[in-house]
Amino acid sequence: MAMDARDIERLIKEALPDATVEIRDLAGDGDHYAATVVSSAFRGRTRVQQHQMVYAALKGNMGGVLHALALTTSAPQD
Amino acid sequence: MSIQDTISNEIATNDVVLFMKGTPQFPMCGFSGQVVQILDYLGVPYKGINVLENDQIRQGIKDFSNWPTIPQLYVKGEFVGGCDIVREMFQAGELQTHLTEKGVPVKAAAKA
Numbered sequence: 001m002a003m004d005a006r007d008i009e010r011l012i013k014e015a016l017p018d019a020t021v022e023i024r025d026l027a028g029d030g031d032h033y034a035a036t037v038v039s040s041a042f043r044g045r046t047r048v049q050q051h052q053m054v055y056a057a058l059k060g061n062m063g064g065v066l067h068a069l070a071l072t073t074s075a076p077q078d
Numbered sequence: 079m080s081i082q083d084t085i086s087n088e089i090a091t092n093d094v095v096l097f098m099k100g101t102p103q104f105p106m107c108g109f110s111g112q113v114v115q116i117l118d119y120l121g122v123p124y125k126g127i128n129v130l131e132n133d134q135i136r137q138g139i140k141d142f143s144n145w146p147t148i149p150q151l152y153v154k155g156e157f158v159g160g161c162d163i164v165r166e167m168f169q170a171g172e173l174q175t176h177l178t179e180k181g182v183p184v185k186a187a188a189k190a
Contacts, residue, residue: 047163048145055146063146068109071162 003066005033008058015057016041026070034070043075050074081138089152093182094124097139098149102126109161110149116168117151121185122177154180 005023012021019039026032042050050073055062062069089095100106102114117124129136129148140146143157151158153176158164167173177184
């Protein structure tokens with residue numbers, strides 16, 4: 001099973017409207033992605049909380065249809 | 079004992095616990111393997127729990143931490159993160175600091 005990179009980006013931006021999302025398809029198989037997400041919503045949150053926010057945005061697809069999404073999250077630099 | 083109690087008990091009685099696919103000797107997934115390599119490099123004693131051997135734990139640990147993926151690393155009863163976070167912390171030297179602060183002996187303090 002696979003998921004389109006545009007769908008991943010759309011779901012993340014629905015939940016985190018100000019987010020900058022950069023997605024790379026690591027294996028070219030639509031199943032192994034790396035995403036860098038920068039959003040002011042991450043400010044003051046731990047890494048675990050930041051990743052949980054992204055997973056929540058993906059609405060259960062993570063660990064399901066989406067097998068592998070290497071995540072890097074941060075708040076924007078001032 | 080419920081599966082959530084079983085998980086609570088594991089992370090309460092072991093300082094460092096890694097819920098993973100496969101075993102520390104034979105990881106069955108690249109992400110689990112990366113965390114094993116980091117822990118082995120640091121010389122940290124830990125207990126590996128193979129979620130592939132138990133579907134209840136495999137699902138239970140995801141519910142426990144509200145975290146959808148394996149591996150999951152726990153130190154002194156606290157969820158530290160999955161593969162990406164553990165690797166990021168290791169590369170920044172934060173994992174070593176975190177373990178030391180929690181009273182877990184670390185052999186290698188150097189960065190990779």
